Amino acid sequence: MSSLNKILLSTVALILLTTHVFAVKAVFYYQIKIYHFKTAAQENTIDAYLKSAYLPALHRSGIKDVGVFKPILQDTSDRVIYVFIPLKKLIDLDKTQISMSKDGAYVESGKPYLEAPYNDAPYTRIESILLKAFAAMPEYALPKLTTPKNERVYELRSYEASTEDLSLNKIGMFNDYEVDIFSKLNFNAVFYGQVISGSKMPNLMYLTTFNNKADRDSHWAAFGPEYKKISGLPQYQHNVSKNVTLFLYPADYSDI
Numbered sequence: 001m002s003s004l005n006k007i008l009l010s011t012v013a014l015i016l017l018t019t020h021v022f023a024v025k026a027v028f029y030y031q032i033k034i035y036h037f038k039t040a041a042q043e044n045t046i047d048a049y050l051k052s053a054y055l056p057a058l059h060r061s062g063i064k065d066v067g068v069f070k071p072i073l074q075d076t077s078d079r080v081i082y083v084f085i086p087l088k089k090l091i092d093l094d095k096t097q098i099s100m101s102k103d104g105a106y107v108e109s110g111k112p113y114l115e116a117p118y119n120d121a122p123y124t125r126i127e128s129i130l131l132k133a134f135a136a137m138p139e140y141a142l143p144k145l146t147t148p149k150n151e152r153v154y155e156l157r158s159y160e161a162s163t164e165d166l167s168l169n170k171i172g173m174f175n176d177y178e179v180d181i182f183s184k185l186n187f188n189a190v191f192y193g194q195v196i197s198g199s200k201m202p203n204l205m206y207l208t209t210f211n212n213k214a215d216r217d218s219h220w221a222a223f224g225p226e227y228k229k230i231s232g233l234p235q236y237q238h239n240v241s242k243n244v245t246l247f248l249y250p251a252d253y254s255d256i
Contacts, residue, residue, distance in 0.1 A: 027138040029090045030193050032205070033083040034127040045113055045122040046081055051253040053110030058085065060106075061099040063092075065142065067190065067256035069154055069248040078124075082156070082248065084190070084207070084256065086140045093130075131193030131205060134171060136179035142256060143188045143209040149250045153210045154190075160203040160242040167194075167202035170239035173230070174204070181226045182208065187219055190256060200244075 035046050055066050067084035074080075087093055100106050107114065116122050133139065145152055161167035171194055182189050192206040210216035230236065250256060 025138045026088070027133040027135065028140060028191075029087040029093070030131040030133065030140070030191055031085040031087065031093060032129040032131070033085070034129070035081040035083070035123045036125045036127065037079050037081075037123045038077075042122050043079065043081070045116070047251070047253075049110050049113035049122070050081075050083065050251075053106050053113065054083075055253065055255070056109070057100045057103050057106035058096060060103065061096045063087070063096065065140070065255040068251040068254040069156070070251060072153070072247045072249055081251075086191075090130075127199070129198040129205070130196050131191075132196050134175055134179065134192040134194065134204075136175040137189065137192050140191045140256075141189065143190060145188060145209060145211050147211040149252055149254065151212050152249050153213050153216045154248040154250065155208045155210070155216060156205065156246045156248055157207075158195075158200060158203050158205045158242075158244040159240045160200055160244070161239055162241045164202045166239045166241075167204065169236065171204055173236045173239065174206075177230045178227070181223065185219055185222050185226070187223075 037043055037046060050068055055068070058066050063085060065086060067082075069082040069084070071080060085096075087096075113122050143152075143154075159167075159170055161170060174192060179189075179192060187208040188210065190207040190209060193204065195201055195203045195205060208219075210219060
């Protein structure tokens with residue numbers, strides 16, 4: 001083969017490789033904020049803040065879909081509200097904070113929450129989890145459900161693993177098989193993500209959504225036989241050490 005032909009082949013290969021690299025879709029990042037509180041008065045203050053100040057400010061900063069979810073059964077000793085915020089880039093987390101600090105409408109609407117006195121705080125603590133979307137579902141999706149929000153069942157799962165490698169192994173199992181199964185069975189997943197900052201690492205989290213509990217149960221019954229085909233594969237053993245499942249419903253002002 002002539003030197004010219006070798007150069008041409010190398011050039012074509014480089015072009016194809018470059019095209020493939022740029023064809024890979026950028027993945028989203030997600031923040032899950034968890035507001036911990038104890039009283040109904042605190043819940044009312046958080047709800048008013050999220051509905052009238054925080055979500056509108058996020059919308060103005062370019063984040064159009066924000067999820068607000070509450071447990072179907074609250075733990076009375078530690079009540080919580082979950083806020084799901086999708087980010088096109090991780091740096092957007094900082095950009096939104098800067099944008100909101102300069103947003104007069106946000107500062108004014110959020111005053112009862114933002115300027116609450118030390119002895120009447122609207123929450124006990126705020127927890128934050130950062131996630132990176134799976135390659136198999138690089139962007140979040142809105143649920144395609146028909147029931148009113150207060151009838152829905154949103155299932156938030158966290159799969160912890162004993163080591164980082166085993167957690168990556170489980171994520172690979174999702175990317176290779178499980179996301180496809182969930183999609184084929186219409187689980188209406190909102191996101192799948194690897195936790196990159198949080199208190200339960202290493203772990204992954206994902207959110208599936210259903211019209212009601214009966215709808216949820218029927219979907220998982222259909223999932224079992226499909227999952228059984230891959231769960232016994234030797235390369236995917238012992239990759240989950242703890243499964244935490246939470247049943248939620250969306251607040252009436254939630255975008256998701």
